[in-house]
Amino acid sequence: MAGKQKILVVEDESSIASFISAILEANGFEAMTAHGGREAYSAITSHCPDAVILDLGLPDMDGMKIIRAVREWSTLPIVVVSARTHERDKVEALDAGADDYITKPFGTSELMARIRTALRHTHTSGGVAGGDSGTFRTGELTVDYDKRRVFVSGEDAHLTQNEYKIVSLLSKFAGRVLTYDVIIRELWGPGAGGDNQILRVNMANIRRKIEKNPAAPEYIFTEVGVGYRMREGN
Amino acid sequence: MNMRKKGEKPFRFSWRDLGVTIAILAAVSGIALLLWNFDGSDVFAPMLFVTAVFLIARYTDGYLYGVIGAAVSVVAVNFIFTYPYFAFNFTLSGYPITFISLFVTSVMTSTMTTRIKNQEKLRLEAEKEKTRANLLRAVSHDLRTPLTSIMGTATALIENGDKFTREQETRLLTESRDDAEWLLRMVENLLSVTRINGEGASLREEEEAAEEIVGEAVMKFHKRFPSSEVAVSVPEELLMIPMDAILIEQVIINLLENAVIHGGREDGISLSLTRSGDRALFTVEDHGKGIPENRLPRLFEGTLPGEDSDGSDSSRNMGIGLAVCHTIVKAHGGEMTAENKKEGGARVAFALPLEKRSI
Numbered sequence: 001m002a003g004k005q006k007i008l009v010v011e012d013e014s015s016i017a018s019f020i021s022a023i024l025e026a027n028g029f030e031a032m033t034a035h036g037g038r039e040a041y042s043a044i045t046s047h048c049p050d051a052v053i054l055d056l057g058l059p060d061m062d063g064m065k066i067i068r069a070v071r072e073w074s075t076l077p078i079v080v081v082s083a084r085t086h087e088r089d090k091v092e093a094l095d096a097g098a099d100d101y102i103t104k105p106f107g108t109s110e111l112m113a114r115i116r117t118a119l120r121h122t123h124t125s126g127g128v129a130g131g132d133s134g135t136f137r138t139g140e141l142t143v144d145y146d147k148r149r150v151f152v153s154g155e156d157a158h159l160t161q162n163e164y165k166i167v168s169l170l171s172k173f174a175g176r177v178l179t180y181d182v183i184i185r186e187l188w189g190p191g192a193g194g195d196n197q198i199l200r201v202n203m204a205n206i207r208r209k210i211e212k213n214p215a216a217p218e219y220i221f222t223e224v225g226v227g228y229r230m231r232e233g234n
Numbered sequence: 235m236n237m238r239k240k241g242e243k244p245f246r247f248s249w250r251d252l253g254v255t256i257a258i259l260a261a262v263s264g265i266a267l268l269l270w271n272f273d274g275s276d277v278f279a280p281m282l283f284v285t286a287v288f289l290i291a292r293y294t295d296g297y298l299y300g301v302i303g304a305a306v307s308v309v310a311v312n313f314i315f316t317y318p319y320f321a322f323n324f325t326l327s328g329y330p331i332t333f334i335s336l337f338v339t340s341v342m343t344s345t346m347t348t349r350i351k352n353q354e355k356l357r358l359e360a361e362k363e364k365t366r367a368n369l370l371r372a373v374s375h376d377l378r379t380p381l382t383s384i385m386g387t388a389t390a391l392i393e394n395g396d397k398f399t400r401e402q403e404t405r406l407l408t409e410s411r412d413d414a415e416w417l418l419r420m421v422e423n424l425l426s427v428t429r430i431n432g433e434g435a436s437l438r439e440e441e442e443a444a445e446e447i448v449g450e451a452v453m454k455f456h457k458r459f460p461s462s463e464v465a466v467s468v469p470e471e472l473l474m475i476p477m478d479a480i481l482i483e484q485v486i487i488n489l490l491e492n493a494v495i496h497g498g499r500e501d502g503i504s505l506s507l508t509r510s511g512d513r514a515l516f517t518v519e520d521h522g523k524g525i526p527e528n529r530l531p532r533l534f535e536g537t538l539p540g541e542d543s544d545g546s547d548s549s550r551n552m553g554i555g556l557a558v559c560h561t562i563v564k565a566h567g568g569e570m571t572a573e574n575k576k577e578g579g580a581r582v583a584f585a586l587p588l589e590k591r592s593i
Contacts, residue, residue, distance in 0.1 A: 222446040
């Protein structure tokens with residue numbers, strides 16, 4: 001790829017901004033920093049970064065506002081950084097159009113994984129990796145979009161229609177978190193709303209069919225209070 | 235602090251108390267009318283209304299309803315139930331005596347009831363305050379050590395950085411990172427406790443799939459202790475538990491970390507989720523050193539670390555961690571137990587109710 005990819009770090013604490021920039025630069029990215037919402041928004045419009053790392057607790061402008069404003073005209077990948085005290089905000093941020101989130105404190109590898117996944121998803125058409133044909137593989141798990149079946153170590157997992165839909169949806173966004181609301185809307189339509197009990201029950205059944213130990217999942221991870229994330233493809 | 239505001243407002247209005255007052259008065263009037271129609275005598279009417287006033291004062295907060303009850307009773311007894319019927323009688327024996335006796339009954343009962351209720355509140359508050367003070371003392375004592383070591387390392391590297399070998403530097407920095415991680419966990423624990431004890435704060439309980447919380451907790455634990463081995467088991471049946479997921483996850487992680495840090499072994503740890511009646515039981519077992527017998531009785535109280543004779547670094551955290559776990563579990567209406575297994579190692583378990591509690 002010609003030139004380094006530019007990442008904008010929006011963070012009001014300068015010590016945190018500087019260590020995130022250091023990690024990014026050590027991993028071959030070009031890092032820019034902005035300390036407030038207004039500065040961030042003008043940097044996004046004038047410098048056109050390839051991705052944004054956005055802290056939700058900004059002093060001057062609500063991070064949520066930036067996400068909504070950017071989403072009006074761009075699919076620019078946004079990874080939200082949240083602290084433990086903003087647990088509920090991250091769900092709102094994801095539903096407002098953020099691509100993923102990472103919770104403080106995070107390690108280098110975690111941060112880089114999130115950014116690479118977010119960058120990859122926008123570089124494939126429509127933000128979806130793989131269309132409605134072909135296969136997705138991660139570990140011993142194979143999702144066959146043509147046959148509409150899921151195989152574990154070559155064996156058919158015998159998923160029901162809904163279970164297959166959930167797994168295939170997660171696999172198309174592998175590596176990225178999908179909120180309960182997004183999954184429910186995708187499966188049962190926009191009217192389904194609110195109750196994610198059915199989804200939990202479906203997920204429990206899926207885990208009993210595809211995981212060796214449903215309490216130590218290898219393929220589909222829970223993000224407590226947020227949603228589910230499938231392991232990255234091979 | 236806020237209980238004082240609540241408990242000592244003698245004339246606070248509440249719909250519940252008004253309802254209780256009306257119900258008791260209506261019931262007593264009904265009985266009196268029934269008896270009166272039955273045999274025409276009126277001697278029991280004042281007695282019935284004294285009982286009514288007593289009951290009102292006992293089952294409502296403050297003085298207001300007792301006094302209202304007394305006033306209504308005086309009118310009712312005087313107007314309806316004493317000769318001349320359905321007319322007021324302002325003779326000495328008819329009016330003031332009944333009124334005074336009813337009034338005294340109401341005020342005395344209200345005073346005693348209020349005092350008992352306040353004492354109970356004070357006692358609970360004092361207990362909470364004690365736990366909080368213990369925790370604070372233990373924590374501030376504990377925070378000093380890692381902070382000192384981080385500062386020392388940073389200063390050493392800034393001032394004499396060129397004199398260290400690459401390995402020494404890595405070792406120092408790794409220790410600093412571990413210390414910082416420990417500090418962060420401690421602060422998270424404290425945040426959880428303030429979330430429970432905080433003014434007006436309550437748990438954000440939602441139905442959660444217990445196995446998902448267990449899975450997530452184990453995954454986070456593995457991030458911190460990559461070489462540890464935990465055998466996890468969950469039942470075939472999906473257990474949905476009303477809980478604050480973040481807090482329960484923290485309890486599980488704390489227990490697993492204790493197993494490694496204080497048990498002294500990274501293998502042979504097991505975490506199981508089972509159903510026992512209307513409760514879900516989470517059990518963490520290890521094959522480590524076990525819990526010192528002298529600490530068992532007061533394990534959940536957040537006792538001061540450093541009371542141990544060895545005074546080693548590994549003794550920190552356990553007191554606070556377990557006290558926090560205990561507080562969280564109790565706030566969920568659950569129970570927590572800790573014991574040493576006969577075959578060696580410790581077993582810490584907590585049970586959470588499967589059904590939402592009605593409060």
